Amino acid sequence: MSTRPVHYWLMKSEPDEAGIDHLARDGKLGWFGVRNYQARNFMRDQMQVGDVVLFYHSSCPEPGIAGIAEVCTGAYPDPTQFEPDSKYFDPKSSSENPRWMQVDVKFVKKTRLMGLPEMRAMPELAEMQVLQRGNRLSITPVSRAEWDAISKKL
Template sequence: MAYWLFKTEPDTFSIDTLRTQQVSCWEGVRNYQARNFLRDEVKEGDKVFIYHSSCKEVGVAGIATVIKESYPDHFSWDLNSDYFDVKSTPENPRWFMVDVQFERKLKRVITLAELKSLAGLEQLPLVKKGSRLSVMPVSEQEWQLILKQE
């Protein structure tokens, strides 16, 4: 089992949305490095921190579990989707997604400021200057350290 952090804007999709839906595809990833993580490394059973970005309280808000491994992001073929990509086709998909299941909402949001101040998270891509990945790996030690802040 591996650990991940998936970023989302809560005005679009939040941990509360996932709690209501219980299961959701994680679509719309349009960065190649993040896509490669989804396509090649994120596996069924992996744990995911759901991280709220571009909002008032930026930080880790909850936990999900990957329940379906990588498959083509069909929204990239939908002309009416915000995620449409003319270069992606069913025959040659460019983008991929996974399905996640709600596990739990954290007791409180663990803020980015807190994460940046924690000894032991210096290598976490999230806290490095200029890192904007929407899907990133989290080591088991980092995972446990973050959970202790709850």
């Protein structure tokens, strides 16, 4: 039996919709509503139970890392794609051939907010995908070196 090393991720969420406080309260959160193929593929093809996540607040007055979570399920079809009243409804998706996947994450801890200016000031994060110009992905891989640099400051 081979053991796969832990992978590290950054997952963005709007704090008003599903923030770190929601996760802390509920203990677990389905990462639904992702409608980008590359982000979907990360969940479907690479994320596994036990991977760790930088929980990032986006589309808010102070974007940044707000906590730590852990992937606690494998990928499965996002049910919102089938709900006609959902803003995430996709009429081209079917239960036989779902387009969109999600994973569940569980709460590990809330951290102080590490904002973008602080992240950009860290030379160790110069190549971090979330800091690259034009990056809009809601899920991005994080290297072990980036994870370690951030963990020391949280």
